[in-house]
Amino acid sequence: xxxxxxxxxxxxxxxxxxxxxxxxxxxxxGSFTTKAGIFNIxxxxxxxxAAFFAVLGSIWTGSSLGGLVIGVAAALVFxxxxxxxxxxxxxxxxxxxxxxxxxxxxxxxxxxxxxxxxRGSIVGRGIVGLPKVQIPGARDILGxxxxxxxxxxxxxxxxxxxxxxxILIYGRTRLGLYIRVVGEKPEAAEALGIxxxxxRYTAALLCGLLAGLAxxxxxxxxxxxxxxxxxxxxxxxAVAILIFSGGDPWRVLAGCLLFGFADALSxxxxxxxxxxxLVLAVPYTVALTALxxxxxxxxxxxxxxxxxxxxxALSVHPxxxxxxxxxxxxx
Amino acid sequence: xxxxxxxxxxxxRFGAFTAxxxxxxxxxxxxxxxxxxxxxxxxxxLMNVLFGLLQPDEGTISINGKTMAIDSPAVAxxxxxGMVHQHFKLVPSLTVADNIFLGMEIRRSGLIDRAxxxxxxxxLSQKFxxxxxxxxxxxxxxxxxxxxxxILKVLARNARTIILDEPTAVLTPQxxxxxxxxxxxxxxxxxxxxxISHHLEEVMAVSDTITVLRDGRVVATRPKQExxxxxxxxxxxxxxxxxxxxxxxxxxxxxxxxxNDLWAxxxxxxxxxxxxxxxxxxxxxxxxxGVAGNGQTELAEVLSGLxxxxxxxxxxxxxxITGHTPAEIRARGLAHVPGDRLARGVDxxxxxxxxxxxxxxxxxxxxxxxxINWSVVQDEMRALIKRFDIRARGPxxxxxSLSGGNIQKVVLAREFTAGGDMLLIDQxxxxxxxxxxxxxxxEIMQQRAEGRAILxxxxxxxxxxxxxxxxxVMFEGRIMGTVEGNTMDEDTIGLMMxxxxxxxxxxxx
Numbered sequence: 138x139x140x141x142x143x144x145x146x147x148x149x150x151x152x153x154x155x156x157x158x159x160x161x162x163x164x165x166x167g168s169f170t171t172k173a174g175i176f177n178i179x180x181x182x183x184x185x186x187a188a189f190f191a192v193l194g195s196i197w198t199g200s201s202l203g204g205l206v207i208g209v210a211a212a213l214v215f216x217x218x219x220x221x222x223x224x225x226x227x228x229x230x231x232x233x234x235x236x237x238x239x240x241x242x243x244x245x246x247x248x249x250x251x252x253x254x255x256r257g258s259i260v261g262r263g264i265v266g267l268p269k270v271q272i273p274g275a276r277d278i279l280g281x282x283x284x285x286x287x288x289x290x291x292x293x294x295x296x297x298x299x300x301x302x303x304i305l306i307y308g309r310t311r312l313g314l315y316i317r318v319v320g321e322k323p324e325a326a327e328a329l330g331i332x333x334x335x336x337r338y339t340a341a342l343l344c345g346l347l348a349g350l351a352x353x354x355x356x357x358x359x360x361x362x363x364x365x366x367x368x369x370x371x372x373x374x375a376v377a378i379l380i381f382s383g384g385d386p387w388r389v390l391a392g393c394l395l396f397g398f399a400d401a402l403s404x405x406x407x408x409x410x411x412x413x414x415l416v417l418a419v420p421y422t423v424a425l426t427a428l429x430x431x432x433x434x435x436x437x438x439x440x441x442x443x444x445x446x447x448x449x450a451l452s453v454h455p456x457x458x459x460x461x462x463x464x465x466x467x468x
Numbered sequence: 469x470x471x472x473x474x475x476x477x478x479x480x481r482f483g484a485f486t487a488x489x490x491x492x493x494x495x496x497x498x499x500x501x502x503x504x505x506x507x508x509x510x511x512x513x514l515m516n517v518l519f520g521l522l523q524p525d526e527g528t529i530s531i532n533g534k535t536m537a538i539d540s541p542a543v544a545x546x547x548x549x550g551m552v553h554q555h556f557k558l559v560p561s562l563t564v565a566d567n568i569f570l571g572m573e574i575r576r577s578g579l580i581d582r583a584x585x586x587x588x589x590x591x592l593s594q595k596f597x598x599x600x601x602x603x604x605x606x607x608x609x610x611x612x613x614x615x616x617x618x619i620l621k622v623l624a625r626n627a628r629t630i631i632l633d634e635p636t637a638v639l640t641p642q643x644x645x646x647x648x649x650x651x652x653x654x655x656x657x658x659x660x661x662x663x664i665s666h667h668l669e670e671v672m673a674v675s676d677t678i679t680v681l682r683d684g685r686v687v688a689t690r691p692k693q694e695x696x697x698x699x700x701x702x703x704x705x706x707x708x709x710x711x712x713x714x715x716x717x718x719x720x721x722x723x724x725x726x727x728n729d730l731w732a733x734x735x736x737x738x739x740x741x742x743x744x745x746x747x748x749x750x751x752x753x754x755x756x757x758g759v760a761g762n763g764q765t766e767l768a769e770v771l772s773g774l775x776x777x778x779x780x781x782x783x784x785x786x787x788x789i790t791g792h793t794p795a796e797i798r799a800r801g802l803a804h805v806p807g808d809r810l811a812r813g814v815d816x817x818x819x820x821x822x823x824x825x826x827x828x829x830x831x832x833x834x835x836x837x838x839x840i841n842w843s844v845v846q847d848e849m850r851a852l853i854k855r856f857d858i859r860a861r862g863p864x865x866x867x868x869s870l871s872g873g874n875i876q877k878v879v880l881a882r883e884f885t886a887g888g889d890m891l892l893i894d895q896x897x898x899x900x901x902x903x904x905x906x907x908x909x910x911e912i913m914q915q916r917a918e919g920r921a922i923l924x925x926x927x928x929x930x931x932x933x934x935x936x937x938x939x940x941v942m943f944e945g946r947i948m949g950t951v952e953g954n955t956m957d958e959d960t961i962g963l964m965m966x967x968x969x970x971x972x973x974x975x976x977x
Binding site for chain 2: 305310317318324327330331
């Protein structure tokens with residue numbers, strides 16, 4: 138009991154909010170592309186490149202804001218390249234996304250070597266982290282619970298405010314409406330003279346913006362350093378959450394909180410001496426299990442049919458279930 | 469006199485293919501002008517030129533007497549043209565009002581003003597007598613209502629000349645009738661309607677002037693009064709085509725298919741087929757009439773083994789077929805021409821030979837020791853191409869490169885030669901040209917003469933009238949009654965299709 142109460146306390150909630158923020162930012166970014174009908178697997182790369190350039194920018198300019206701007210700019214460049222290749226040149230989105238992810242990984246390593254002459258990580262060297270926002274009066278009113286709402290870096294507030302903001306954008310603005318229409322029924326947009334390309338470019342760049350913020354938060358937030366491949370699959374987790382949420386902001390938030398909680402929990406468990414390689418797998422396992430459970434109810438027709446066919450094939454009278462008819466049905 | 473729309477010498481080429489060749493078309497203000505022609509006659513191309521979706525290679529377009537270049541739909545809309553496309557372009561997750569105002573949203577301080585949009589939608593709906601629920605989501609609405617929304621969309625953009633491309637292709641007869649009334653009221657208000665169709669009855673019923681296209685040229689433009697249906701067909705097809713009841717001999721034999729108290733559910737798990745009982749004898753064509761979606765699809769699927777029956781029995785040659793797989797039912801002698809030929813009839817991306825092989829890939833002479841003998845398959849396909857007059861270059865053509873009518877002939881060719889003596893034919897001439905339709909009917913009559921039992925499901929009464937010995941009418945999954953083919957009366961069937969009991973019908977008379 139005592140162990141449990143040391144694990145589950147206010148600090149855990151605070152940690153959850155902290156770990157949720159970057160993945161929430163990048164997933165909300167991906168929400169734009171998902172809604173616009175683009176499968177953007179390149180979130181990971183955009184995040185990583187932003188994290189690197191944010192560190193670089195903060196050293197150059199000597200300010201965290203400068204780092205933030207440069208980091209976001211780098212992510213936007215990646216988003217733009219993605220958009221040009223996928224939207225204008227109609228390249229395959231998965232191939233382009235993966236290529237950009239690999240490029241981001243390799244580019245950060247070689248730039249690190251070229252600029253800093255090191256491998257692994259950049260620490261110190263004048264990196265300026267993001268300031269923490271103290272909400273005035275929070276401590277007086279909430280006492281020990283003040284840390285729940287106060288003392289985070291600005292981007293954490295941005296991440297959580299972005300959720301209702303996106304709902305407003307999708308529900309009440311022309312841009313949001315067009316993004317949805319372009320994703321759901323491009324022919325309708327085309328027939329009404331809405332430029333599909335323009336809307337998709339906008340969505341891709343908005344995605345780059347939020348992915349860039351997520352990346353900058355990773356390297357300038359609670360830890361001020363850059364390490365190789367420091368996004369460690371968060372971009373891919375975001376992609377998974379997006380697939381299961383369909384880009385809906387509330388569901389994205391729920392998915393991200395789950396992942397963030399598991400992440401925070403695993404950090405906490407590490408301090409209790411559980412083997413670290415097992416603990417590090419916890420967030421991914423939890424997230425995958427939950428997503429699988431969620432999707433099971435609404436599992437796609439293809440999976441359902443495959444299972445039915447397999448059941449039939451394994452049943453007592455298998456013989457002729459695989460007929461030309463059932464085969465042509467699926468085509 | 470100024471015309472609402474006047475086209476002069478419009479020619480449109482796609483590479484070596486000329487879709488429209490020197491077309492002259494003059495549409496008077498306040499008339500319903502039908503443009504009729506077979507698939508591929510150039511109707512849709514012409515309308516796309518008029519609406520600015522395509523640019524003509526030659527010719528001029530005048531709208532209300534003003535000659536102009538229409539280089540985008542925006543220009544056309546600005547000139548008061550509105551187009552209702554054949555395939556609706558509505559967004560399912562949005563509401564009716566959102567769809568109508570998509571692209572011209574009413575906004576207040578940067579945000580979309582939903583209340584105002586709903587208000588305007590209601591006003592439009594009332595003014596033009598097109599009933600819709602402005603706040604309902606489009607997903608799940610019937611096609612008839614979807615079409616109303618498309619028309620409202622055009623009206624909201626202040627169109628005075630409305631172009632409808634094959635508007636009735638997806639509608640039930642009742643919905644079509646409602647549509648025609650709406651179009652009439654538009655014309656009474658001084659608007660102009662251009663109506664594209666290949667459906668003769670409708671064109672004769674609703675239009676003032678008819679322009680017939682064939683092979684990209686105008687063959688005739690005449691007031692409706694000066695044309696008969698027969699003449700219209702001759703102009704469209706270029707030869708005489710008969711739609712009369714086919715002569716036949718009474719050749720009925722034993723019952724082949726016996727259906728008794730058969731029930732089935734639809735995909736939403738609701739009862740869609742309720743207590744159907746009937747039989748089909750050898751040498752007989754039994755027609756199933758009904759508005760689409762009244763259980764015919766489910767009936768066909770249960771009989772072919774694609775859907776589970778929830779209750780009751782269906783016997784083919786005395787053997788139960790419910791609960792059996794499609795392959796088992798086929799092995800017992802059922803041949804099935806599915807209603808949705810592209811989804812279930814053919815593999816669009818496969819060659820004609822492959823398509824014809826399906827279902828007999830394990831049988832000699834097409835396969836020996838598990839290895840397919842393609843040269844035999846090709847020969848068979850070549851023979852079938854000849855016998856069924858399939859317009860294809862050869863057996864290696866990919867199915868999707870053929871026209872709808874020819875794809876249907878491929879399906880018929882496979883099913884009619886599959887060796888089954890019970891033919892289940894679902895919508896044989898949906899989306900098929902008149903010429904091809906006649907050939908398909910010939911083939912069905914031939915099958916009847918050879919003593920096969922035929923269950924013919926069709927939403928086209930003409931077709932059933934021409935072919936069926938008996939017509940069973942379905943409504944909401946139930947059989948409303950049976951009518952003898954030679955004495956059938958369209959009004960009685962129409963009432964039964966609308967759910968009126970036949971005994972009430974008699975009293976009514």
